[in-house]
Amino acid sequence: IDSAAYRVLRARMQLGLFDSGEKNPYTKISPAVIGSAKHQEVALNAARECIVLLKNQKKMLPLNAKKVKSIAVVGINAGNCEFGDYSGSPVIAPISVLQGIKDRVGDGVKVVYAPWKSAVDGMELIQGVNFPEGLKAEYFDNTKLQGTPKVRKEEWINFEPANQAPDPFLPKSPLSVRWxxxxxxxxxxxxxxxxxxxxxxxxxxxxxMLIDAWRGHAVRTDTATIYLEAGKDYQLKAEYYDNRDYAVARLQWRVPQVGKVTRLDLYGEAGKAVRECETVVAVLGINKSIEREGQDRYDIQLPADQMEFLQEIYKVNPNIVVVLGAGSSLAVNWMDEHVPAIVNAWYPGESGGKAVAEVLFGDYNPGGRLPLTYYRSLDELPPFDDYDITKGRTYKYFKGDVLYPFGYGLSYTTFKYSNLQVADGEEEINVSFQLKNAGKYAGDEVAQVYVKLPERDEVMPVKELKGFERVALKSGENKKMTLKLRKDLLRYWDEAKGKFVYPSGDYTIMIGASSADIRLQKVVSVLQKDNYPMSHSEK
Incomplete structure (x- = not known):
């Protein structure tokens, strides 16, 4: 605890947070620096490098913009930018996947967008032609709709700052709004x-007045029914206030159905879009209503309506690329079995849509790797409140079949490993090997070094990541890689002795593209001397 507190306080001191006025160098930096062009490029590169290609059956990706005639962009996260917890406010307008695709293909490819509508309750956001002149939105810095508001035009009533891109226009809570x-x-x-x-x-x-729920309450949904005539204009007024904490104001409706209705029709215009387009990009995932600080997930499945939506559009057009937006793993078993291509974008930030489009069309070869395991079901794991991972949690101790293993990620090219050498040093073990880009695309490989410690009476890890390096290689390029393993990483905590120990015996050194994709390995015999492994020999 002392060590952890020391590091935190030291970092704060280095940032000058305990100094005041002129003594603090950080007070002299203009806020404009945060959103500078240089920092925007950093954000874009971060989004690019984090993207993980999970599946690419029959090389569906990258898409060829010269050959693809039409793309349907659908799904809950297609037209919005989903940010994670503690995101700042970007200077640029955040780029959604929809916008990223439109910007990339220009007028050369027909892009059809279908706003999200869930079939769970048949409700959809009121928008588009139903608000022919848009809405006048007045934002007040109090809960009583008083004073001089900030005013702008909006296309819908869909106010939920926690699950939308940061918006500098909005006043902080407490606030009230009139549309x-x-x-x-x-x-x-x-x-x-x-x-x-x-x-x-x-x-x-x-x-x-159709709905009057002005008295304070937690999140709830109020409904009203009304007969409306097609083509007739009605004057709508909606008012809302938020006192503190979680804010949401969302106006939806259930439209009367005309004629025979299929299950896919309950998802709005998506069915029409996927039927008329050659390729489908379905942008799915979760958000801070499901995962955030103070909000744990109840399961690891994709929400049921999104899963049904995907299965329904697959029946109509199986030529689908799924883009996942989430901050954690998802048990997308059906998706992995059926959908040709899956791209994991996480919460990619202000330029995430541009980065995703670059990956989809091959302008950027994805090189991200999973920093966690994608399991098939929670039933395979011990209870979440049991923190003893030796009982079968994480790639170190889980021995079952997983959906995507720790360290996993595909590329548009292929990499070959060869000539593993292990050399002993004073305080390090040097692990070297040859790495070649054997494919047609330039790309990044994340070479990973795992170690299996000698068997003991205690429960020991199946393997442990001890080092990795991300390297960019041109097509055909061959490079000698050397990763240095600190010897103090080759020890484990002996609970009985109350200290770290270096076990004598055979250490297995493994090189691979993921925890489950080991390409090279050597068994190294080690003697314990002066608390360090000293010698090795190939077995």
């Missing part, structure tokens, strides 16, 4: 309006 504008239905019939809010909301049409 007004023309509502124009396209279908005649009985509509169900749904207003989800945290704290308070009101909704009226043509001056008639």
């Amino acid at each position: 007004t504008g023309k509502l124009r239905p396209t279908v005649t019939g009985q509509y169900t309006l749904s207003f989800t809010s945290d704290d308070g909301c009101r909704l009226s049409i043509d001056g008639k």
